[in-house]
Amino acid sequence: MRSSAQSDLCLQSHFLKDTTQHVLISTYGNYFFASDVITNQFAGDYYQRKFISTDDENSITKNLSDQNIFGGEANWQVALTFRPDTSNHHLQAYIAYRNRGHVDSKFSKDFFELYFRGNKMFGGKTADMSDFSYHQYSYRQFVFGISNEFSISNSGKLFIGADIAINNGISFLKIETGGSSLYTDPIGEYIDADLHATIQTDDSASQHPSKLDGTGYAGDFYLEYETENSIVAFSVENFGSIHWNKWSTEVSIDSTFHFDGIDVRDLFDLKDSVKINTSFDSTFYQNFIQNRKEQRITTDLPIKVSGSYTRSFPENKLSATLGIDILLKTNSTMRYIAALNYQVNRSNQIGLVMASGGYTTFHAGLSIVHLFPWHLKFEIGSSYVYPMITYKTGKSQGTYLSLSKSF
Amino acid sequence: MKRLALLLSAALFLSNCKKENDRAQWDVAILTPIFKATLTVGDLIGDSLKMVSPDGAVTVVYDNNIYSTPVDSIFEIHDTLISTVFPSPGIISLMPGQVFYSQPEVMDLALNGVELSTAIIKSGYARLVAKNHLQTKVIYTFNIPKATLSGVPFQKIQALDAAPPGGFTEFDQKFDISGYSIDLTGPAGTIYNHITYTVQGETDPTGTSVTLAVGDTVVDVTSGFESLIPLYAKGYLGQGTVSESGENRLGTSKIGGGTILLDSVSATLTIKNSIGADAQALLTSMQSVNTRTGSTVDLVAPNLVNHILNLNRASESGTAPAPINSTYYVVQLDNTNSNILSLVENLPEKLTYDLNFNLNPLGNVSGHHDFIYTDDLFEANLKVNFPLRFAANQILFADTESIALGTSTTSDNVGDGTFTIIADNGFPFELELQLMILNNNNQAVDSLFFPNTIAPAPLNGLYRATGKQRTLIPIAVSVSRKNLLLSASRIAIRARFSTSSYPHILQIYSDYELDLKLVGDFQYSIR
Numbered sequence: 059m060r061s062s063a064q065s066d067l068c069l070q071s072h073f074l075k076d077t078t079q080h081v082l083i084s085t086y087g088n089y090f091f092a093s094d095v096i097t098n099q100f101a102g103d104y105y106q107r108k109f110i111s112t113d114d115e116n117s118i119t120k121n122l123s124d125q126n127i128f129g130g131e132a133n134w135q136v137a138l139t140f141r142p143d144t145s146n147h148h149l150q151a152y153i154a155y156r157n158r159g160h161v162d163s164k165f166s167k168d169f170f171e172l173y174f175r176g177n178k179m180f181g182g183k184t185a186d187m188s189d190f191s192y193h194q195y196s197y198r199q200f201v202f203g204i205s206n207e208f209s210i211s212n213s214g215k216l217f218i219g220a221d222i223a224i225n226n227g228i229s230f231l232k233i234e235t236g237g238s239s240l241y242t243d244p245i246g247e248y249i250d251a252d253l254h255a256t257i258q259t260d261d262s263a264s265q266h267p268s269k270l271d272g273t274g275y276a277g278d279f280y281l282e283y284e285t286e287n288s289i290v291a292f293s294v295e296n297f298g299s300i301h302w303n304k305w306s307t308e309v310s311i312d313s314t315f316h317f318d319g320i321d322v323r324d325l326f327d328l329k330d331s332v333k334i335n336t337s338f339d340s341t342f343y344q345n346f347i348q349n350r351k352e353q354r355i356t357t358d359l360p361i362k363v364s365g366s367y368t369r370s371f372p373e374n375k376l377s378a379t380l381g382i383d384i385l386l387k388t389n390s391t392m393r394y395i396a397a398l399n400y401q402v403n404r405s406n407q408i409g410l411v412m413a414s415g416g417y418t419t420f421h422a423g424l425s426i427v428h429l430f431p432w433h434l435k436f437e438i439g440s441s442y443v444y445p446m447i448t449y450k451t452g453k454s455q456g457t458y459l460s461l462s463k464s465f
Numbered sequence: 466m467k468r469l470a471l472l473l474s475a476a477l478f479l480s481n482c483k484k485e486n487d488r489a490q491w492d493v494a495i496l497t498p499i500f501k502a503t504l505t506v507g508d509l510i511g512d513s514l515k516m517v518s519p520d521g522a523v524t525v526v527y528d529n530n531i532y533s534t535p536v537d538s539i540f541e542i543h544d545t546l547i548s549t550v551f552p553s554p555g556i557i558s559l560m561p562g563q564v565f566y567s568q569p570e571v572m573d574l575a576l577n578g579v580e581l582s583t584a585i586i587k588s589g590y591a592r593l594v595a596k597n598h599l600q601t602k603v604i605y606t607f608n609i610p611k612a613t614l615s616g617v618p619f620q621k622i623q624a625l626d627a628a629p630p631g632g633f634t635e636f637d638q639k640f641d642i643s644g645y646s647i648d649l650t651g652p653a654g655t656i657y658n659h660i661t662y663t664v665q666g667e668t669d670p671t672g673t674s675v676t677l678a679v680g681d682t683v684v685d686v687t688s689g690f691e692s693l694i695p696l697y698a699k700g701y702l703g704q705g706t707v708s709e710s711g712e713n714r715l716g717t718s719k720i721g722g723g724t725i726l727l728d729s730v731s732a733t734l735t736i737k738n739s740i741g742a743d744a745q746a747l748l749t750s751m752q753s754v755n756t757r758t759g760s761t762v763d764l765v766a767p768n769l770v771n772h773i774l775n776l777n778r779a780s781e782s783g784t785a786p787a788p789i790n791s792t793y794y795v796v797q798l799d800n801t802n803s804n805i806l807s808l809v810e811n812l813p814e815k816l817t818y819d820l821n822f823n824l825n826p827l828g829n830v831s832g833h834h835d836f837i838y839t840d841d842l843f844e845a846n847l848k849v850n851f852p853l854r855f856a857a858n859q860i861l862f863a864d865t866e867s868i869a870l871g872t873s874t875t876s877d878n879v880g881d882g883t884f885t886i887i888a889d890n891g892f893p894f895e896l897e898l899q900l901m902i903l904n905n906n907n908q909a910v911d912s913l914f915f916p917n918t919i920a921p922a923p924l925n926g927l928y929r930a931t932g933k934q935r936t937l938i939p940i941a942v943s944v945s946r947k948n949l950l951l952s953a954s955r956i957a958i959r960a961r962f963s964t965s966s967y968p969h970i971l972q973i974y975s976d977y978e979l980d981l982k983l984v985g986d987f988q989y990s991i992r
Contacts, residue, residue: 103489110491176493178986245937246496246984247887319501319982 073205073217073282074139074150079433079464082139090442090456092417093128095121095170098445098452101128115174117450122167125189127389129162129417137201152203152221160360163192164389172240182244190235190255191389195357197230197300199223199276210283217282227272227300230357232258248318253311258355261305272302276359289368291381296362302355310349361386366395375401383416390417405429411441418454421445433464488992492880495989499884504979510853521974523853531713532820534842538707539740539824540579540698545572546592546689549664553677559599562670566684571651572660580657581700582833585646585785587840589693590639593664596685597625598633599677602669605636607688609662611648619645619662624669633682639691649700657700657833664688695839697785702742702835707822707843712754712815723812723860723961728970730806730851732798734769737844738776739791741836744843745823746774746794753813762811766803769796776822776843781836789838809851820845853973855964857894862960865903879947882987884940888919889933889980893971894962895921896979898938903955911949913940919979921965928971933980942987 074082091101100114137154141147165173168185177185203221210216236254243249260271276298282291366381379397384390393415401407409425425439437460445452506523507515516524547570559565574581595605602624609619619642626634651659664686668675677683736746749771751764764770777792798805822843825835890896896919901909917938922930942950964971 105489107486107489109486110489112492115491174491174493176495176989178494178496181496242496245885245887246498246986247982248498317498319498319984322500322502 073207073219073280074141074464075217075284080141080144081465082462083137083464084139084460084462085134085136086458086460087134088456088458089130089132090454091128091130092421092442092454092456093126094418094453095123095126096128096453097450098455099450101455102449110174118170118174119167122170125164125166126170127162127164127417129160129385129388129390131161132159133157148207150205150207150219152201152205152219154199154201154203154221156199156201156223158199159194159196160388161192161194162360162388162390163190165190165192177240177242177249178246180240180242181246182242184239184241187235187238187240187253190233190238192231192233193357193388194229194231195300195359196228197272197359198226198228200226201278203278205280213286215284217280217284219278219280221278223276223278223296223298225272225274225276225298225300225359226270227260227274227302229260229262229271230258230300230302231260232256232357248316250314250316252314254313255311257307257309257311258357259307260302261307263305270303271306272300274298274300274356274359287370287374290366291368292365294361294363296359299356299358302357304354305352306355307350307352308355312349358387360388385416391415399425409439411439413441418445421454435462435464436460437462486992490990490992492988492990494986495882496986497984499983499985501980501982504981506853506973506975506977515975516850517975521976523973523975525849525851525853527715527847527849529713529847530844531816531818531847532709532711532843532845534707534709534822534844539702539705539837539839539842540576540581542574542576542589542690542693542695544689544691544693545574546594546687546691547572548687549684550682550686551684553679553681553683555679557677557683559601559668559675559677561601561668561672561674564665564667565603566666566686567663568665568686569652569661569663570688572662572689574649574658574660576658576703578703578705579701580703580833581649581698582657583646583697583699583785584649584695585697586642586644587694587696588643589641590691591619591621591642591662592637592639592687592689592691593621593623594635594637594687595623595625595664595666596633596635596682598628598682598685599668599675600630601627601672601675604667604669605686606665606667607640607662608665609642609645609647609660611650611661612642612645614645627672633685642690660690662688695837697836697838699741699785699834699836701829701831701833702740702824702837704823704825704828706824708820710817710819712817713847714815715813723963724858725810725812725860726856726968726970727806727810728852728854729800730809730849731800732803732805732850733848734796734798735846735848736774736776736794736796737791737846738794739779739789739838739841740824740843741779741781741789741834742825742831743778743827744776745826746776746843747771747821747823748774749819749821751816751818753808753811754815754817755811755813757814758812760811762804762808762813764798764803764805764808766796766798766805768802769798778831778835785836786838789841791841805849809849816847854970855973856966856968856970857962857964858967860962862962863958865907865955865957867955878990878992879944880988880990881943882941882985884942885984885986886936886938886940887980887982887984888936888938890919890936891922891930891933891976891978891980892962892973893921893924893928893930893965893977895919895965897959897961899957899959901957901959902949902953903957905954907955909957910953911946913950922977924965924971928966928969929974930977933978 095118097117100118103110103114135154135156139150139152141149142151143149166186169187169190172185201221201223203219205217205219208216234256238254239252241250276296278295280293282289362383362385364383366379368377368379370377377399381395382392384392393413395413397409397411399407399409405428407427412422414420421442422444423441424443427437429435440457442454442456445454510525514525514527516526549568593607597603604622604624607621612619621640623636625636628634647660649658650656652661666684738744748769753762774794776794779792780790782788782790800806898917900913902911904910919936920934922934925931
């Protein structure tokens, strides 16, 4: 039993089905970034901390809609699956350590333009920044699970597994705005802002004696029904939350303000010297960030719900899969999946996957599985090969890598 | 298959390895107000100088103390110390508790024509320096029987340890006698300016007898008074003369030139006598001095200049210290009896004057009942009052200021841009602004604000400004110009204004305002 990283189309089974093996040790890592508007080049430049040119911004602007999304993850894990009862090969136990990072955002067209181009283009107009959200979580999980195989008929087997993860929150940042806007006077004489936002973040100073910023629990549930030539799979993964400690911060901004310049009352009181040391940061902070409090905060984790049907063709060399998945508690949408897997020979298997939805539009990828001697299995794949080839215009990227050995 | 896997891996990780900066960078175009300020009539002339009539017309009231008599111009008490050294005339044996020295002193304050009978000390000290050459402990007592504080005479007692063989022990202390009232009429109450006191030496009653040989020092004492400043004095203050040639700066040094025509000016010169003695004041000259133009205007006022002003003596309201009933001599000046208008239109930086006071011109008519509180002597106050109705032509305000804008990460990120001054002028002035950046040699290296004329507010038929006139002054600020401004240590500010319809005289109203706002339109690098 294993958890695939969320939103990656790793279609391998969650269960140890080779009954001749008793122990499976595996490592797994993946990352992905996907958006319905942010291109790989733009995301790459931003991530690589390059200078973002006007051309880069233009490439995004032309595709912006009223609301846009992006999301990304970076995960890795090590896991041990074994059969605890030597007399019962149907029972499996599972122990894993996972490190997970997730980022997810929804933003308006005006928000992007304001953030990357400034407010000058909004002279005489109102920039709509409503319904912005940005969620970023980084956490660890210590996972313990169990599963069992049930024979339903001569040819049908039902695999059911569940695990529970103890979450250790590392950091989070959650920003959400309600109706928010910014009006800039045509000649910049004043700015009117209507801001309604909540900003939550973790205890960056790690004041808790244990240095744990947050704790919580999450659970996974897996179900597969397998016949000679088909598999129906359903899973709910990462259903849980993290309770961040009492030093977590929540800032509420619920303010309408009219800014027409810092009032310099003593402009005409020329003393011996002119000193201008007004801090814009402090000015804005004092004006608008007034409702700051430390408190415990609970954040729900992204939950992946997925289902698929796989049909094997003669000699089981070729199989086709149709499926759907969705990340709940995020801004992603339902994703529709179609995949083909072909067993090239005893050691190699290749896969083709196509999907649309989630955080992005159509994407397609490949996977390769190679079985080395001594049950050493290497797997690499990407659901986003197609958008990565079209790097300048593609809007998603990612890969996963797995290495496992069974005994 | 292996090759495909390698290619795939390489493609996936290629873009995620190298990071050029601490964070992504991009430029944004900012359009924002930065500073705003409002210039009111009160800012122009100072709220304390402004008087507003019900219709809003502004009158300027300049009220300033132009002269105060310094305390030491009437009399001054000099420091005086008396030393006494007595050698032993023969072989003397001093018993325990024996008074071996008790010397009354009558010290003359030498006040040169002033005869004081009483003084209350504002600050000062009685000083006693005693050296003990005796090989026994001695006790010195310093008494000023006619100096009292709350009815208690001044007395200080000080013990000195026994002297070592061949040596001495020493005591040197100043005793604060602030607040003491001192009778200066001597032991019998028949003289003036004299302080009577006694220093007494006594061997320690619990000590041992000492025997002195011929020539051994018995007494070695220095006593007297230092830094005496009276709060109050009574007696005859003499017939002294106080002459003062002074100047009074008016705070107009930033006016660099131009012409102003005023409608009318009135002034009141008030001389206050807080001394309990008759006096005569004589103002021999008063001049309005404009050093920028080299123009000096003498005040012509027959009822004031070179005209003897008899000042009656002040009176006491009770036993000193008590409030004084001062007397006042008031001289009114206006367009009809003086040239005070020309004096003000000269835009003086300072007023100079020559003023004399003669005390007790008729002698000791009070029978030694003159009095003086040294904090309150003669004062001259000038109150100039003129409606703010004027016509100005090219009046220039000029100032040079140190500047410390400093550098910061925020300013580093600001790129090329245009900063616009938005001026909404409610004054009937045309205003030219210029800001020059100076180098270390005070030479202008750049000039901001061009074109630099802020248009005046429109006038109605009654020459009253109606509403405000907007002027935009764009200032292109390149990165190099920004750096020049940030690194400047001094700036020169020039503001030149002319009233509309000059030389027609305009009334200034209290609701006139000039709103200034600085708006930035610039590139900002997010780093």
